[in-house]
Amino acid sequence: MNLTDREAWTVIHGMVLGAAFLLAFGGGMAGLWSLKPGLVTATGIVERTRRLVIGTWAMAIVAWATVITGTWIVYPWYREKLAGDDLTGCAGATLPSATCSARDFLTSNASGDTASWHTFGMEWKEHIAWIAPMLATAVAFGVSYYGRDLIKHQGVRRALMWTFIAAFATAGVAGVFGAFINKVAPIR
Amino acid sequence: MSDETMTDMGTESTAERAVERARPFGPVAAALLAAGIGSLVLGILTTIAEASASFADALALNDRVGPLSGKTIYAVAAWVVAWIILGIALRRKDPSPGGMFTLTAILVLLGFLGTLPTFFEKFAPE
Numbered sequence: 164m165n166l167t168d169r170e171a172w173t174v175i176h177g178m179v180l181g182a183a184f185l186l187a188f189g190g191g192m193a194g195l196w197s198l199k200p201g202l203v204t205a206t207g208i209v210e211r212t213r214r215l216v217i218g219t220w221a222m223a224i225v226a227w228a229t230v231i232t233g234t235w236i237v238y239p240w241y242r243e244k245l246a247g248d249d250l251t252g253c254a255g256a257t258l259p260s261a262t263c264s265a266r267d268f269l270t271s272n273a274s275g276d277t278a279s280w281h282t283f284g285m286e287w288k289e290h291i292a293w294i295a296p297m298l299a300t301a302v303a304f305g306v307s308y309y310g311r312d313l314i315k316h317q318g319v320r321r322a323l324m325w326t327f328i329a330a331f332a333t334a335g336v337a338g339v340f341g342a343f344i345n346k347v348a349p350i351r
Numbered sequence: 352m353s354d355e356t357m358t359d360m361g362t363e364s365t366a367e368r369a370v371e372r373a374r375p376f377g378p379v380a381a382a383l384l385a386a387g388i389g390s391l392v393l394g395i396l397t398t399i400a401e402a403s404a405s406f407a408d409a410l411a412l413n414d415r416v417g418p419l420s421g422k423t424i425y426a427v428a429a430w431v432v433a434w435i436i437l438g439i440a441l442r443r444k445d446p447s448p449g450g451m452f453t454l455t456a457i458l459v460l461l462g463f464l465g466t467l468p469t470f471f472e473k474f475a476p477e
Contacts, residue, residue, distance in 0.1 A: 234423060239415035283468045290397050290466035293423050294459065297386040297430050305379040312374060319376060322452035326383060329459060 169240050169350050176237050177341050180229040184338075187222035188331045191302075194218060195324040198314050212311040219303035219327070226296035226334060233341075238289060240350050241265045258349065265348040280347055284340040292337035298330035377441030380451040384437050387458025389430025394465020396422040402474035 166174065194215040197203070203211055243264040246252030252262035253271035263271070269281040305323045306313060313320055400407040400418050410421030464470050 230423075234416060234419060235413075238419065242417060282472075286468045287466060289419055290393060290422065291463065293393055293426060294386075294390045294462060294466075297389045297427075298459070301379075301382040301386040304382045308379055309374060316374075316376075316448070318448040319379065322383070322448045323379075325452065326386075326455070329456075333463070 172236050173350050176232045180225055181338055183225045187218055187225055191218035191222055198320055208311050208314055216307050219306045223299040223303040226299045230292050230296055265350050268348045280344050284344055288337045288340040291333050295330045295334035298326050302327045375445035376448055377444035380446050381437035381441045383451055383455040385430050385434035387455040388433040389426050390459045390462030392429040393426035394462035398465045398471040398474055401471040
């Protein structure tokens, strides 16, 4: 079993951080959803708030780590210009190679109709992903700011919950396209 | 007797009521709006970069990352600056959570639209 540095970073970016993001979202969402008077005891509020603060900050930190590793470590490998302006380096290729980067491979259509994976999928993914950490940080701040008083501010709780969902949705778009693109044109 | 103990006994202390009153929504509104502004700036930069090759080149603060480096760095900078300014401006204000959330949602949706290839490609030169 062996992974190249590039494959390892792709796994860290997409799977390790992605899985942590999903876990943090699940925990945070459950906490925000059920933080209602009548559902939680006074003692439970203290314990629940502590978990909520940790969960939302974890999601924010993981979201930042995901976009930073994606943009500054993995993306430069994806977008290398290896195949030349006419993409001849990709002629006959069935996968990206030393003469045909993932972007070159997709835009060359050397192995079927793949260009839209770049022109739509990657172009959207690389941008929209950055919305997630800003939204997640706002939620984490809001949860920390109100602390155990958040349960007394149900309007704020609902606003933070929908913002939390929006953060997850934007990251979800990026994650789904990332998974598909790495399947069609893996970075090696 | 601590506040926590009083809460456990099911009573709301004067101190707790004071804390509640002293927790205006302004600082959280600032955080939400700043995230919306950061998203909007990202969408605007993405769309303008598609329309102008020279603008896209100017955003390439790092050769390996290309224009995405400038788009994301400037969007994050806008988010931080907006948060600081709004945080100061709204720190003692108590705006409606619903109104602030709606405004944030509009900003985020506009940013979302600006990052959508189907939208920004309409601005690409022929």
